[in-house]
Amino acid sequence: MPPSRARDTTEGTGRAGTLRRLGQWCARHFVVVIVAWLVALVALQVLDRSAGGTYSDNFSLSDTQSQQGLDVLKRHDPQAGGYSSQIVLRDEHRPLASLSSQMSTTVGDLQKLPHVLSVQNPLSGSSQGQSKQNVGPLSDDGRTAYITVRFDVQPSTLGDAYLDGVDDAVQPLRRAGAQVEYGGPLGELARPAPDDRISELIGFAVAVLVLLAGFGSVLAAALPLLTALVGVVTGLAVLGLLAAAFTFATVSPTLATMIGLGVGIDYALFLITRHRQRLMDGADPVRAAGDATATSGRAVLVSGCTVIVALAGLFASGVGFIGKLGLAAAVTVVSAVAGALTLVPALLGLLGRRIDRYRVRRPVAEAGTVAGAVPQGTWHRYALRVERRPWRYLGAGVAAVAVLAIPVFSLQLGHIGDGADPASFTDRRAYDLMTDAFGPGSNGPLTVVIDQSSVPQPQRSALASQAQKTLDAVDGASTVTPLTPTEDGDVLVGTVYSRESPQSATTTDLVNRLVDRTLPDAVRGTDARGYVTGTTAAQVDFRDIVASRLPLIIGVVVGLAFLIILAVFRGLLVAVKAAVLNVLSITASYGVVVAVFQWGWGGPALGVNGEVPIESYVPMMMFAIIFGLSMDYEIFLLSRVHEAWLRTGDAKASVAHALEITARVITCAALIMVSVFAAFIVSDNVVVKMLGLGLAVSVLIDATVVRLLMVPAVMTLLGRHAWWTPRWLDRALPHIDAEGEGEAPAPKAPSRVMAERATASHAQQQHDRDGTDRHHDGP
Incomplete structure (x- = not known):
């Protein structure tokens, strides 16, 4: 019996059986599940409103020189500190x-x-x-x-x-x-x-159109939106309760909403697609819901874990502010996965075969999945063209990514100041008044603190004179006020104003110049120590910390995702390919963000005043989020390639088969994700605009350039070598199943699998062409 047939007749054990039983139970007892979700939703909302916390950007970095300078000032002059x-x-x-x-x-x-x-x-x-x-x-x-x-x-x-x-x-x-x-x-x-309601409404409106076009069924289009909304509202209530115990940034709920809506709709979409295909194959609604949960539901579970692992990698930055942003987003990812595995099967059980009753066109089966059908769809023909000329398509993809990534080389991290806010904000009007009257540097004064408590009294006068002379000569400053002692005489305090705005590279350079050279020269030969403190100095310190730890975050996230892909698909080169291509697509999205905001190519059209730096933590957040989301599509596509490869042993044909049966649903999912993220560009918060654009562009690049050009080309070039794993590594890796492979017999040793493929490939392909294997599922 061929492996695919064995999977069809085996009920499965372990996680596959558990997920199937969960899906069937939820579909059969849909009233209990739906009521339980509603009760939990209402209870969490009540708790959040009565005991939930607030969001604040109040955080400090205790080891930075700016915080140390502020602590010195507080000790010697609390009113000034x-x-x-x-x-x-x-x-x-x-x-x-x-x-x-x-x-x-x-x-x-x-x-x-x-x-x-x-x-x-x-x-x-x-x-x-x-x-x-x-x-x-x-x-x-x-x-x-x-x-x-x-x-x-x-x-x-x-x-x-x-x-x-x-x-x-x-x-x-x-x-x-x-x-x-x-x-x-x-x-x-x-x-x-x-107020993110406008963004949410825009994202939902586009999602409705995409789902109607993809499904043709009103009810099938409404289900992903309903379950995603329930998941997001539930997750936000949980986040509010967490905010009572921990400090989350003000952007946290917006970020959580953005991610929760995107993954919630996608996860429900994949389950509903598989469920409808099983209904068309003749399964009853309860069994169809169980099959969908056991197969696509398992891929959702693996994908959700990958996203959460990527977000958890932000804690490697060592900055609690950034790590908690990842935690906030992970909360709604968890609620989205829970909704997909329980609420979606319950609603499918409620609708039964009525899911396609109200439709805008005739529902169709997934391409290439109807029993006995020979794949001849557009995507299959496209994959065959890629198979014939893989280097041409790979070169086109690399060229597109390279062009988009060019602006990355001028990336300037910083803090987005009040000058970029809408003119309707009072802080923007205050910023403009200060700039017109006192110069742009007046919006970000730098407080110089010199601790001379260890300097003998007779030497303090000479120190003050030396320090003042050194500060007056600093490059990049427009004004330096006289240094004055605190009431106890142990600290000298002065103010330095930059020639440029607080968010400019000139001001960042001025702060670093003061800290690294000017102040050490000012106190040379004494036991005094100098600091630069204040809001602008703290922002520069934060930016420097984030910039220094970004490579670490990238390494941790890529490494963890690489291990997950390797454990799921048992292919060393497949895992390397997934990591490299995702890094390339993220780099291209960075380039677009730099061009729009930092270069000003479209910033004013988005409501951003002038050219602004890239908020220091945005690249780090984008990388973790995008890498996790990109792995979603990677897992859904590769699981189908892997399934076909195990069944036929034909590596190139497996790529064409996988593209054929997943293209429509992955395209719909990507379009929805892009629309949800892009809708947040209308936000008044510039950081939210930046994240919304970056995430939307990245998903678009991933779904087009990477998924249509680079992945099939690379998989074709690698051939059967893509699935090679050293025997010792195969034994050491845990077995993580995706898309129902856990229902197959226990995995064989790689050498045995390769030998069996060599002898069975032709017979299996002939078997598929004759249509004797009747088990074909949609994505």
């Missing part, structure tokens, strides 16, 4: 000096607010509080100024209600006709709450 934010004032009609009484009232009221350490009056040059380090600036024309408020906590974590007190405090100035805008953390607090 807090978290600062600016309230920017502008009066077009008269000098602000005419509003002296209103200014004093506002400063006094701000000082009374909770968590405020000190408030500077820009008109008097003094602070209400204990710190007297800085002089509040007033523009040359006297019409623009800013109040610096220092807090003992990060202002962006104080919540919307806190902003009401700030609004009340600045009312005297607003009533007098002055324009009042909030910059820095207060501006972030004043931003409108992120």
Whole structure:
């Protein structure tokens, strides 16, 4: 009996049997499963609203020099060492000096607010509080100024209600006709709450059209959307509960929604496609749901684990902020897998054979899967063309990826400042006012801290003079304020302003120059130590850490995914091919993101003001997410190639067969994923725009250039060698089944398999052509 026949008649054990029984039980007891999901959904929502946490970008890197400098400043002058934010004032009609009484009232009221350490009056040059380090600036024309408020906590974590007190405090100035805008953390607090509903609606609308075109059935198109939505809402509620115990970034729920919708729709799509094919083959709905769960459901399980492993690899960065972003996305991936394995079979059981009752066209079986059919579809003919000229198609794919990847060589990591936000945001208006009145560097002052507590008193005067002279000569600075001692005299504090905006490469270079050369020269010959602190300096430190650890993340994620592919398909070169091609497609997507945002090729059309650097953690996040998602399609395609290879022993024909039976469903899945990700480009958050575009482009490249050109060409060139694995490695690897191979007899040794293929290949192919093997499933 041929291997494929054995798989057809064997009920299977282990995970295959467990998944089949799970799918059949859910389909048979659909009322219980659906009610259980609804109860869990409502309960989690109630718990999230009553006990869920909030999202905040409040995190610190304790080992960085900027944090060490802030700690020194806090110890010697707590009022100067807090978290600062600016309230920017502008009066077009008269000098602000005419509003002296209103200014004093506002400063006094701000000082009374909770968590405020000190408030500077820009008109008097003094602070209400204990710190007297800085002089509040007033523009040359006297019409623009800013109040610096220092807090003992990060202002962006104080919540919307806190902003009401700030609004009340600045009312005297607003009533007098002055324009009042909030910059820095207060501006972030004043931003409108992120609303992803428009993005979700756009993604859903496109998904509906794609699913209707692919399935032809209204109910079959609605099921993936419904289950994905339930999975995302459930996952977000769980994430909210986790946020009560851990600090997650404000972008976390958006990222989780983006990933959860994409994989949730895809996973349901693969199961429903297999289920409908089994119905067309004559199986009853319960058995069809069990078969789909045992085969495609297992591929979903393996794929979901691959995505989660890739996201977990972000913890290798050693930065909790980044690792928790991966955790946030993994939560909705878990809920998507759970929904695909339980809720989808239950809904299929509920619909039974009525799944195709409402349709826009006649449902069709998957190409090449109808019993006795000879594959002659478009994708099969295309695969045969690739088989004839593999080098031409591989060269075209490599050339396309190489062209798209060219901008990567000018990649500039950094932080996206307030200047890139929409003009409707108060922090953007504050940024523009500061830039016009005081220069772009005023939006990111660099605080220089020199700890001279170990320097004898007689030597401190000479140290201050030497340090000031060295700082005044630093390249890239527009202004350097005089160094002034704290009240205890142990610390010197000054401010350096860059010639360019905080997000520019010039400012990044200035920070690194101050830390690496200028300050060491300034304190040379003494026991003093210098630091550069403040928000901009902390962002540069964060960027440097992320840049240094990006290769580690890439190595960890690629290595883990390589091992999974190797364990699933037992082919060393297949695993190498999967890793290399996915890295190439991700590099191409990086190039597109750099061209659009950093080079400005389309940034304004997306609502981004000017050219901006690539947010430092975006490449790391993109790599983990894209690599995991790319492995989804890799597993679904290779599982079919591998199945055909085991059955026929014909490596080249197996590629054509796999393309023929998976092309339509993988194309639909990719189009849906692209639409879901691209829909988030309309977000007001520039980082979300960047991630949305990068993920959409990467999936598009993966589904076209990689999947249509490079994969079939490479698999054709490798031939039977693609599935070779050293015997010792085959024995050492765990056996992970995908797409139902676990229902086959126990795997034979590689040498025996190769010998049997050599003798049985011709007979098996003739057997398939005669149509005697009636077991053909859709993807």
